[in-house]
Amino acid sequence: MTNPLSKRLLAAAACAALAVTVLSVPATASAAITRPAATAVTAVAAEAPRGAIVSATRLDRLSPAQVSATLRAAGFPAPEHPLGVDVHRVVYRTIGTDGAPTTASGVVALPRSRDGRLPFAVYEHGTLPTKRYAPSVSADGDGRLVPVMFAAAGFAGLAPDYLGLGLGPGRHPYMDTASEVTASADLLRAARDLAARHGRTLDGRVMVTGFSQGGQAAMALGRALQQGAVPGLRLAALAPISGPYAVERAELPAVLSGDIEPHTATFYLAYWITSMNRLHHLYDTPGQAFRAPYDTTVEGLFDGLHTEEQIAAALPASPAELLTGEFMDLVRQPTGAFLEALRTGDTTCTGWRPRVPVTLYASRGDRDVAIANSRLCRDDLAAGGAEVRLVDVGAVDHVNGALRSLPRVLRAFQDLLS
Incomplete structure:
Protein backbone atom coordinates (compact mmCIF):
# COMPACT_ATOMS: atom_id res chain seq x y z
CA MET A 1 0.00 0.00 0.00
CA ALA A 246 -13.13 -10.88 20.86
CA VAL A 247 -9.37 -11.36 20.97
CA GLU A 248 -9.56 -14.71 22.75
CA ARG A 249 -12.28 -16.20 20.56
CA ALA A 250 -11.52 -14.60 17.19
CA GLU A 251 -8.22 -12.71 16.89
CA LEU A 252 -5.83 -15.22 18.44
CA PRO A 253 -7.29 -18.14 16.43
CA ALA A 254 -6.80 -16.01 13.30
CA VAL A 255 -3.20 -15.35 14.32
CA LEU A 256 -2.56 -19.06 14.71
CA SER A 257 -4.26 -19.97 11.43
CA GLY A 258 -2.30 -17.36 9.47
CA ASP A 259 -5.43 -15.37 8.63
CA ILE A 260 -3.75 -12.42 10.33
CA GLU A 261 -0.61 -11.46 8.39
CA PRO A 262 2.29 -12.82 10.51
CA HIS A 263 4.35 -9.61 10.73
CA THR A 264 1.21 -7.71 11.67
CA ALA A 265 0.39 -10.31 14.33
CA THR A 266 3.93 -9.98 15.71
CA PHE A 267 3.52 -6.22 16.07
CA TYR A 268 0.15 -6.51 17.81
CA LEU A 269 1.33 -9.22 20.20
CA ALA A 270 4.51 -7.36 21.13
CA TYR A 271 2.57 -4.18 21.85
CA TRP A 272 -0.21 -5.96 23.74
CA ILE A 273 2.03 -8.16 25.87
CA THR A 274 4.34 -5.33 26.95
CA SER A 275 1.34 -3.14 27.75
CA MET A 276 -0.60 -5.80 29.61
CA ASN A 277 2.45 -6.77 31.64
CA ARG A 278 2.32 -3.34 33.28
CA LEU A 279 -1.33 -3.91 34.22
CA HIS A 280 -1.62 -7.67 34.78
CA HIS A 281 1.97 -8.85 35.42
CA LEU A 282 2.33 -11.40 32.66
CA TYR A 283 6.05 -11.96 33.22
CA ASP A 284 8.82 -11.17 35.73
CA THR A 285 11.54 -10.59 33.13
CA PRO A 286 11.20 -9.97 29.37
CA GLY A 287 13.14 -13.17 28.70
CA GLN A 288 10.17 -15.20 29.96
CA ALA A 289 8.04 -13.80 27.13
CA PHE A 290 10.44 -12.88 24.33
CA ARG A 291 13.21 -14.83 22.66
CA ALA A 292 16.73 -13.45 22.47
CA PRO A 293 17.69 -10.92 21.20
CA TYR A 294 14.20 -9.39 21.36
CA ASP A 295 14.01 -9.80 25.12
CA THR A 296 16.47 -6.90 25.46
CA THR A 297 14.78 -4.60 22.94
CA VAL A 298 11.01 -5.08 22.70
CA GLU A 299 9.96 -3.12 25.77
CA GLY A 300 12.02 -0.13 24.66
CA LEU A 301 10.41 -0.08 21.21
CA PHE A 302 7.03 0.87 22.67
CA ASP A 303 8.19 3.96 24.55
CA GLY A 304 6.01 6.28 22.45
CA LEU A 305 9.00 7.76 20.63
CA HIS A 306 9.71 5.02 18.08
CA THR A 307 7.81 5.10 14.79
CA GLU A 308 5.92 2.19 13.27
CA GLU A 309 8.69 1.84 10.70
CA GLN A 310 11.39 1.63 13.36
CA ILE A 311 9.43 -0.90 15.39
CA ALA A 312 8.70 -3.02 12.33
CA ALA A 313 12.37 -3.13 11.38
CA ALA A 314 13.27 -4.33 14.88
CA LEU A 315 10.69 -7.15 15.06
CA PRO A 316 10.89 -10.63 13.51
CA ALA A 317 8.57 -11.86 10.79
CA SER A 318 6.34 -14.09 12.91
CA PRO A 319 5.09 -14.55 16.48
CA ALA A 320 6.97 -17.85 16.81
CA GLU A 321 10.25 -16.01 16.21
CA LEU A 322 9.39 -13.38 18.81
CA LEU A 323 7.80 -15.34 21.65
CA THR A 324 9.21 -18.07 23.85
CA GLY A 325 7.65 -21.50 23.74
CA GLU A 326 5.83 -20.75 26.99
CA PHE A 327 4.19 -17.64 25.58
CA MET A 328 3.33 -19.27 22.27
CA ASP A 329 1.54 -21.90 24.35
CA LEU A 330 -0.41 -19.06 26.00
CA VAL A 331 -1.39 -17.74 22.58
CA ARG A 332 -2.68 -21.22 21.72
CA GLN A 333 -4.31 -21.89 25.08
CA PRO A 334 -4.54 -18.80 27.33
CA THR A 335 -4.39 -19.35 31.08
CA GLY A 336 -3.62 -17.38 34.22
CA ALA A 337 -2.85 -13.68 34.01
CA PHE A 338 -2.67 -13.86 30.21
CA LEU A 339 -6.26 -15.12 30.08
CA GLU A 340 -7.37 -12.58 32.68
CA ALA A 341 -5.93 -9.75 30.57
CA LEU A 342 -7.69 -11.05 27.46
CA ARG A 343 -11.05 -11.39 29.15
CA THR A 344 -10.81 -7.97 30.78
CA GLY A 345 -10.74 -6.48 27.29
CA ASP A 346 -13.14 -8.92 25.64
CA THR A 347 -16.23 -7.58 27.40
CA THR A 348 -17.24 -4.63 25.24
CA CYS A 349 -20.01 -6.57 23.44
Whole structure:
Protein backbone atom coordinates (compact mmCIF):
# COMPACT_ATOMS: atom_id res chain seq x y z
CA MET A 1 0.00 0.00 0.00
CA THR A 2 1.64 3.18 -1.12
CA ASN A 3 -1.14 5.54 -2.14
CA PRO A 4 -1.44 8.82 -0.16
CA LEU A 5 -4.81 7.87 1.31
CA SER A 6 -3.47 4.69 2.82
CA LYS A 7 -0.51 6.57 4.24
CA ARG A 8 -2.85 8.87 6.11
CA LEU A 9 -4.98 6.09 7.51
CA LEU A 10 -1.94 4.03 8.38
CA ALA A 11 -1.25 6.50 11.18
CA ALA A 12 -4.27 4.86 12.82
CA ALA A 13 -3.61 1.32 11.58
CA ALA A 14 -0.08 0.78 12.79
CA CYS A 15 0.27 -2.80 11.71
CA ALA A 16 -0.73 -2.09 8.15
CA ALA A 17 1.97 0.58 8.22
CA LEU A 18 4.72 -2.00 8.52
CA ALA A 19 5.20 -2.12 4.76
CA VAL A 20 5.11 1.57 3.87
CA THR A 21 6.79 4.84 4.70
CA VAL A 22 5.34 6.44 7.80
CA LEU A 23 3.91 9.93 7.74
CA SER A 24 6.22 12.84 8.22
CA VAL A 25 5.34 15.19 11.06
CA PRO A 26 6.39 18.84 11.19
CA ALA A 27 9.07 19.71 13.73
CA THR A 28 6.64 22.06 15.46
CA ALA A 29 4.31 19.14 16.10
CA SER A 30 7.13 17.04 17.52
CA ALA A 31 8.09 19.87 19.86
CA ALA A 32 4.50 20.08 21.09
CA ILE A 33 4.78 16.59 22.52
CA THR A 34 6.98 17.86 25.31
CA ARG A 35 6.06 21.54 25.39
CA PRO A 36 2.47 22.81 24.85
CA ALA A 37 2.16 26.38 23.64
CA ALA A 38 2.86 28.58 26.64
CA THR A 39 0.20 31.11 25.67
CA ALA A 40 -2.48 28.44 25.84
CA VAL A 41 -1.73 27.02 29.27
CA THR A 42 -4.01 27.67 32.20
CA ALA A 43 -2.74 26.32 35.50
CA VAL A 44 -4.96 23.69 37.04
CA ALA A 45 -4.34 22.23 40.46
CA ALA A 46 -3.75 18.51 40.79
CA GLU A 47 -7.05 18.17 42.64
CA ALA A 48 -9.00 19.75 39.77
CA PRO A 49 -12.00 17.70 38.63
CA ARG A 50 -11.77 15.21 35.81
CA GLY A 51 -12.32 16.91 32.47
CA ALA A 52 -10.95 20.26 33.68
CA ILE A 53 -9.09 21.99 30.86
CA VAL A 54 -5.37 22.48 31.44
CA SER A 55 -4.78 24.14 28.08
CA ALA A 56 -6.70 24.76 24.88
CA THR A 57 -4.91 25.73 21.68
CA ARG A 58 -6.54 26.45 18.34
CA LEU A 59 -4.62 24.43 15.77
CA ASP A 60 -6.43 25.43 12.61
CA ARG A 61 -9.27 27.48 11.18
CA LEU A 62 -10.70 26.03 7.97
CA SER A 63 -13.16 27.64 5.58
CA PRO A 64 -15.81 25.42 3.98
CA ALA A 65 -13.70 25.26 0.82
CA GLN A 66 -10.60 24.31 2.79
CA VAL A 67 -12.53 21.62 4.65
CA SER A 68 -13.67 20.04 1.38
CA ALA A 69 -10.22 20.27 -0.17
CA THR A 70 -8.49 18.83 2.90
CA LEU A 71 -10.86 15.89 3.32
CA ARG A 72 -11.03 15.00 -0.35
CA ALA A 73 -7.28 15.22 -0.81
CA ALA A 74 -6.95 12.63 1.95
CA GLY A 75 -9.72 10.45 0.53
CA PHE A 76 -12.19 11.12 3.34
CA PRO A 77 -15.85 11.90 2.74
CA ALA A 78 -16.85 15.56 2.90
CA PRO A 79 -20.40 16.74 3.67
CA GLU A 80 -22.28 18.03 0.64
CA HIS A 81 -22.46 21.55 2.10
CA PRO A 82 -19.63 21.68 4.64
CA LEU A 83 -19.36 24.23 7.40
CA GLY A 84 -16.15 25.98 8.32
CA VAL A 85 -14.30 24.33 11.20
CA ASP A 86 -12.08 25.43 14.09
CA VAL A 87 -9.75 22.70 15.33
CA HIS A 88 -8.50 22.75 18.93
CA ARG A 89 -6.00 20.74 20.90
CA VAL A 90 -7.18 20.26 24.48
CA VAL A 91 -5.07 19.04 27.39
CA TYR A 92 -7.31 18.02 30.27
CA ARG A 93 -7.44 16.32 33.64
CA THR A 94 -8.21 12.61 33.79
CA ILE A 95 -7.07 9.55 35.74
CA GLY A 96 -4.41 6.95 35.05
CA THR A 97 -4.75 3.18 35.08
CA ASP A 98 -4.08 3.31 38.82
CA GLY A 99 -6.82 5.88 39.43
CA ALA A 100 -4.33 8.64 40.23
CA PRO A 101 -4.74 12.10 38.63
CA THR A 102 -2.98 12.65 35.31
CA THR A 103 -3.51 14.51 32.06
CA ALA A 104 -4.38 13.51 28.53
CA SER A 105 -4.84 15.33 25.25
CA GLY A 106 -7.22 15.20 22.32
CA VAL A 107 -8.81 17.05 19.42
CA VAL A 108 -12.04 19.03 19.53
CA ALA A 109 -13.34 20.34 16.20
CA LEU A 110 -16.21 22.85 16.30
CA PRO A 111 -18.29 24.03 13.33
CA ARG A 112 -18.11 27.76 12.73
CA SER A 113 -21.85 28.04 12.14
CA ARG A 114 -23.65 29.25 15.26
CA ASP A 115 -27.04 27.83 14.35
CA GLY A 116 -28.64 25.37 16.73
CA ARG A 117 -27.29 23.13 19.46
CA LEU A 118 -24.53 20.65 18.69
CA PRO A 119 -24.47 16.90 19.25
CA PHE A 120 -21.12 15.21 19.86
CA ALA A 121 -19.54 12.79 17.38
CA VAL A 122 -16.62 10.89 18.92
CA TYR A 123 -13.97 9.12 16.84
CA GLU A 124 -11.74 6.59 18.61
CA HIS A 125 -8.52 6.09 16.66
CA GLY A 126 -6.76 2.82 15.94
CA THR A 127 -3.45 1.37 17.05
CA LEU A 128 -0.70 3.98 17.46
CA PRO A 129 2.66 3.36 19.12
CA THR A 130 4.03 6.87 18.47
CA LYS A 131 3.08 9.92 20.53
CA ARG A 132 3.54 12.41 17.71
CA TYR A 133 1.10 10.64 15.40
CA ALA A 134 -1.79 11.10 17.83
CA PRO A 135 -4.78 13.21 16.75
CA SER A 136 -3.85 16.32 18.72
CA VAL A 137 -0.34 16.45 17.24
CA SER A 138 -0.40 15.00 13.71
CA ALA A 139 -2.35 17.10 11.22
CA ASP A 140 -2.88 14.53 8.49
CA GLY A 141 -3.98 11.37 10.28
CA ASP A 142 -7.50 10.03 10.53
CA GLY A 143 -7.66 11.04 14.19
CA ARG A 144 -7.53 14.68 13.11
CA LEU A 145 -9.45 14.48 9.83
CA VAL A 146 -12.46 12.49 11.03
CA PRO A 147 -13.37 15.05 13.74
CA VAL A 148 -13.03 17.76 11.06
CA MET A 149 -15.38 15.74 8.85
CA PHE A 150 -17.95 15.53 11.65
CA ALA A 151 -17.63 19.21 12.58
CA ALA A 152 -18.15 20.19 8.94
CA ALA A 153 -21.43 18.26 9.12
CA GLY A 154 -22.66 20.12 12.21
CA PHE A 155 -21.26 18.06 15.09
CA ALA A 156 -18.76 18.82 17.78
CA GLY A 157 -16.15 16.35 16.56
CA LEU A 158 -13.84 14.72 19.12
CA ALA A 159 -10.88 12.35 19.05
CA PRO A 160 -9.06 11.43 22.28
CA ASP A 161 -5.37 10.64 22.04
CA TYR A 162 -5.81 8.11 24.93
CA LEU A 163 -3.40 7.94 27.87
CA GLY A 164 0.28 8.22 27.04
CA LEU A 165 -0.13 9.46 23.47
CA GLY A 166 -0.07 13.00 22.11
CA LEU A 167 0.87 15.24 25.05
CA GLY A 168 -0.04 12.64 27.66
CA PRO A 169 2.75 11.57 30.06
CA GLY A 170 4.10 8.04 30.30
CA ARG A 171 3.44 5.04 28.11
CA HIS A 172 0.20 4.18 26.39
CA PRO A 173 -1.72 1.31 28.06
CA TYR A 174 -2.55 -0.34 24.74
CA MET A 175 -5.94 -2.07 24.52
CA ASP A 176 -6.87 -1.17 28.09
CA THR A 177 -10.59 -0.49 27.73
CA ALA A 178 -10.96 1.09 31.17
CA SER A 179 -8.52 3.90 30.40
CA GLU A 180 -9.85 4.30 26.86
CA VAL A 181 -13.21 5.03 28.45
CA THR A 182 -11.95 7.42 31.13
CA ALA A 183 -9.82 9.37 28.64
CA SER A 184 -12.77 9.60 26.24
CA ALA A 185 -15.38 10.50 28.85
CA ASP A 186 -13.15 13.19 30.34
CA LEU A 187 -12.48 14.68 26.89
CA LEU A 188 -16.25 14.94 26.49
CA ARG A 189 -16.37 16.92 29.74
CA ALA A 190 -13.54 19.16 28.56
CA ALA A 191 -15.11 19.62 25.13
CA ARG A 192 -18.40 20.66 26.70
CA ASP A 193 -16.52 23.38 28.60
CA LEU A 194 -14.57 24.44 25.51
CA ALA A 195 -17.75 24.70 23.44
CA ALA A 196 -19.33 26.91 26.12
CA ARG A 197 -16.27 29.17 26.08
CA HIS A 198 -16.88 29.63 22.35
CA GLY A 199 -20.56 30.37 22.82
CA ARG A 200 -21.78 26.96 21.70
CA THR A 201 -24.33 24.76 23.44
CA LEU A 202 -24.61 20.98 23.26
CA ASP A 203 -27.83 19.02 22.93
CA GLY A 204 -26.64 16.07 25.05
CA ARG A 205 -26.50 13.47 22.27
CA VAL A 206 -23.26 11.53 21.69
CA MET A 207 -22.67 9.48 18.56
CA VAL A 208 -19.68 7.17 18.75
CA THR A 209 -17.53 5.45 16.16
CA GLY A 210 -13.94 4.23 15.99
CA PHE A 211 -11.59 2.15 13.90
CA SER A 212 -9.56 -0.95 14.81
CA GLN A 213 -8.44 -0.53 18.46
CA GLY A 214 -10.84 2.40 18.36
CA GLY A 215 -13.72 0.09 17.45
CA GLN A 216 -13.26 -1.69 20.75
CA ALA A 217 -12.86 1.66 22.52
CA ALA A 218 -16.08 2.92 20.88
CA MET A 219 -18.06 -0.05 22.15
CA ALA A 220 -16.68 0.44 25.66
CA LEU A 221 -17.45 4.17 25.62
CA GLY A 222 -20.97 3.49 24.35
CA ARG A 223 -21.67 1.21 27.29
CA ALA A 224 -20.22 3.72 29.75
CA LEU A 225 -22.33 6.56 28.34
CA GLN A 226 -25.49 4.45 28.53
CA GLN A 227 -24.65 3.76 32.17
CA GLY A 228 -24.42 7.51 32.87
CA ALA A 229 -20.64 8.01 32.88
CA VAL A 230 -21.02 11.68 31.94
CA PRO A 231 -24.17 13.22 33.46
CA GLY A 232 -26.10 15.25 30.93
CA LEU A 233 -24.81 13.26 27.96
CA ARG A 234 -26.53 10.25 26.44
CA LEU A 235 -25.56 7.68 23.84
CA ALA A 236 -27.42 8.34 20.58
CA ALA A 237 -25.68 6.10 18.03
CA LEU A 238 -22.95 3.46 17.97
CA ALA A 239 -21.11 2.49 14.78
CA PRO A 240 -17.68 0.94 15.36
CA ILE A 241 -15.43 -0.20 12.49
CA SER A 242 -13.33 -3.41 12.48
CA GLY A 243 -12.75 -3.63 16.23
CA PRO A 244 -10.95 -6.48 18.06
CA TYR A 245 -13.94 -7.20 20.28
CA ALA A 246 -13.13 -10.88 20.86
CA VAL A 247 -9.37 -11.36 20.97
CA GLU A 248 -9.56 -14.71 22.75
CA ARG A 249 -12.28 -16.20 20.56
CA ALA A 250 -11.52 -14.60 17.19
CA GLU A 251 -8.22 -12.71 16.89
CA LEU A 252 -5.83 -15.22 18.44
CA PRO A 253 -7.29 -18.14 16.43
CA ALA A 254 -6.80 -16.01 13.30
CA VAL A 255 -3.20 -15.35 14.32
CA LEU A 256 -2.56 -19.06 14.71
CA SER A 257 -4.26 -19.97 11.43
CA GLY A 258 -2.30 -17.36 9.47
CA ASP A 259 -5.43 -15.37 8.63
CA ILE A 260 -3.75 -12.42 10.33
CA GLU A 261 -0.61 -11.46 8.39
CA PRO A 262 2.29 -12.82 10.51
CA HIS A 263 4.35 -9.61 10.73
CA THR A 264 1.21 -7.71 11.67
CA ALA A 265 0.39 -10.31 14.33
CA THR A 266 3.93 -9.98 15.71
CA PHE A 267 3.52 -6.22 16.07
CA TYR A 268 0.15 -6.51 17.81
CA LEU A 269 1.33 -9.22 20.20
CA ALA A 270 4.51 -7.36 21.13
CA TYR A 271 2.57 -4.18 21.85
CA TRP A 272 -0.21 -5.96 23.74
CA ILE A 273 2.03 -8.16 25.87
CA THR A 274 4.34 -5.33 26.95
CA SER A 275 1.34 -3.14 27.75
CA MET A 276 -0.60 -5.80 29.61
CA ASN A 277 2.45 -6.77 31.64
CA ARG A 278 2.32 -3.34 33.28
CA LEU A 279 -1.33 -3.91 34.22
CA HIS A 280 -1.62 -7.67 34.78
CA HIS A 281 1.97 -8.85 35.42
CA LEU A 282 2.33 -11.40 32.66
CA TYR A 283 6.05 -11.96 33.22
CA ASP A 284 8.82 -11.17 35.73
CA THR A 285 11.54 -10.59 33.13
CA PRO A 286 11.20 -9.97 29.37
CA GLY A 287 13.14 -13.17 28.70
CA GLN A 288 10.17 -15.20 29.96
CA ALA A 289 8.04 -13.80 27.13
CA PHE A 290 10.44 -12.88 24.33
CA ARG A 291 13.21 -14.83 22.66
CA ALA A 292 16.73 -13.45 22.47
CA PRO A 293 17.69 -10.92 21.20
CA TYR A 294 14.20 -9.39 21.36
CA ASP A 295 14.01 -9.80 25.12
CA THR A 296 16.47 -6.90 25.46
CA THR A 297 14.78 -4.60 22.94
CA VAL A 298 11.01 -5.08 22.70
CA GLU A 299 9.96 -3.12 25.77
CA GLY A 300 12.02 -0.13 24.66
CA LEU A 301 10.41 -0.08 21.21
CA PHE A 302 7.03 0.87 22.67
CA ASP A 303 8.19 3.96 24.55
CA GLY A 304 6.01 6.28 22.45
CA LEU A 305 9.00 7.76 20.63
CA HIS A 306 9.71 5.02 18.08
CA THR A 307 7.81 5.10 14.79
CA GLU A 308 5.92 2.19 13.27
CA GLU A 309 8.69 1.84 10.70
CA GLN A 310 11.39 1.63 13.36
CA ILE A 311 9.43 -0.90 15.39
CA ALA A 312 8.70 -3.02 12.33
CA ALA A 313 12.37 -3.13 11.38
CA ALA A 314 13.27 -4.33 14.88
CA LEU A 315 10.69 -7.15 15.06
CA PRO A 316 10.89 -10.63 13.51
CA ALA A 317 8.57 -11.86 10.79
CA SER A 318 6.34 -14.09 12.91
CA PRO A 319 5.09 -14.55 16.48
CA ALA A 320 6.97 -17.85 16.81
CA GLU A 321 10.25 -16.01 16.21
CA LEU A 322 9.39 -13.38 18.81
CA LEU A 323 7.80 -15.34 21.65
CA THR A 324 9.21 -18.07 23.85
CA GLY A 325 7.65 -21.50 23.74
CA GLU A 326 5.83 -20.75 26.99
CA PHE A 327 4.19 -17.64 25.58
CA MET A 328 3.33 -19.27 22.27
CA ASP A 329 1.54 -21.90 24.35
CA LEU A 330 -0.41 -19.06 26.00
CA VAL A 331 -1.39 -17.74 22.58
CA ARG A 332 -2.68 -21.22 21.72
CA GLN A 333 -4.31 -21.89 25.08
CA PRO A 334 -4.54 -18.80 27.33
CA THR A 335 -4.39 -19.35 31.08
CA GLY A 336 -3.62 -17.38 34.22
CA ALA A 337 -2.85 -13.68 34.01
CA PHE A 338 -2.67 -13.86 30.21
CA LEU A 339 -6.26 -15.12 30.08
CA GLU A 340 -7.37 -12.58 32.68
CA ALA A 341 -5.93 -9.75 30.57
CA LEU A 342 -7.69 -11.05 27.46
CA ARG A 343 -11.05 -11.39 29.15
CA THR A 344 -10.81 -7.97 30.78
CA GLY A 345 -10.74 -6.48 27.29
CA ASP A 346 -13.14 -8.92 25.64
CA THR A 347 -16.23 -7.58 27.40
CA THR A 348 -17.24 -4.63 25.24
CA CYS A 349 -20.01 -6.57 23.44
CA THR A 350 -21.11 -8.77 26.33
CA GLY A 351 -23.18 -8.17 29.44
CA TRP A 352 -25.15 -5.15 28.23
CA ARG A 353 -28.02 -4.24 25.93
CA PRO A 354 -27.55 -1.00 23.97
CA ARG A 355 -30.73 1.09 23.93
CA VAL A 356 -29.77 2.55 20.55
CA PRO A 357 -29.39 0.75 17.22
CA VAL A 358 -25.85 -0.53 16.70
CA THR A 359 -24.22 -0.90 13.29
CA LEU A 360 -20.91 -2.74 13.07
CA TYR A 361 -18.73 -2.27 9.99
CA ALA A 362 -16.04 -4.75 8.94
CA SER A 363 -14.45 -6.26 5.84
CA ARG A 364 -14.06 -9.94 5.14
CA GLY A 365 -10.67 -9.35 3.48
CA ASP A 366 -9.19 -7.83 6.65
CA ARG A 367 -5.89 -9.46 7.68
CA ASP A 368 -5.29 -7.15 10.64
CA VAL A 369 -8.51 -7.60 12.62
CA ALA A 370 -10.46 -10.71 11.62
CA ILE A 371 -14.10 -10.14 10.69
CA ALA A 372 -14.92 -12.93 13.14
CA ASN A 373 -14.51 -10.30 15.88
CA SER A 374 -17.45 -8.34 14.46
CA ARG A 375 -19.55 -11.44 13.87
CA LEU A 376 -19.11 -12.52 17.48
CA CYS A 377 -19.86 -9.00 18.69
CA ARG A 378 -23.06 -8.95 16.64
CA ASP A 379 -24.10 -12.31 18.03
CA ASP A 380 -23.26 -11.36 21.61
CA LEU A 381 -25.23 -8.11 21.45
CA ALA A 382 -28.17 -9.76 19.69
CA ALA A 383 -28.27 -12.50 22.32
CA GLY A 384 -28.75 -9.76 24.90
CA GLY A 385 -31.71 -8.35 22.98
CA ALA A 386 -29.94 -5.47 21.20
CA GLU A 387 -30.90 -4.17 17.77
CA VAL A 388 -27.65 -4.73 15.87
CA ARG A 389 -26.54 -5.31 12.30
CA LEU A 390 -23.19 -6.08 10.71
CA VAL A 391 -22.26 -4.44 7.40
CA ASP A 392 -19.54 -6.35 5.52
CA VAL A 393 -18.03 -3.71 3.24
CA GLY A 394 -16.29 -6.25 1.02
CA ALA A 395 -13.20 -8.31 0.38
CA VAL A 396 -10.84 -5.44 1.13
CA ASP A 397 -8.06 -4.95 3.62
CA HIS A 398 -8.13 -3.24 7.01
CA VAL A 399 -7.47 0.29 5.79
CA ASN A 400 -9.80 0.14 2.81
CA GLY A 401 -12.50 -1.35 5.01
CA ALA A 402 -12.34 1.86 7.05
CA LEU A 403 -12.46 3.99 3.92
CA ARG A 404 -15.59 2.21 2.75
CA SER A 405 -17.19 2.46 6.18
CA LEU A 406 -16.64 6.12 7.06
CA PRO A 407 -19.01 7.57 4.42
CA ARG A 408 -21.72 5.23 5.69
CA VAL A 409 -21.09 6.27 9.29
CA LEU A 410 -21.24 9.95 8.35
CA ARG A 411 -24.56 9.52 6.52
CA ALA A 412 -26.06 7.53 9.37
CA PHE A 413 -25.06 10.15 11.94
CA GLN A 414 -26.35 12.97 9.72
CA ASP A 415 -29.70 11.21 9.42
CA LEU A 416 -30.04 11.54 13.20
CA LEU A 417 -29.49 15.30 13.16
CA SER A 418 -32.99 16.09 11.93
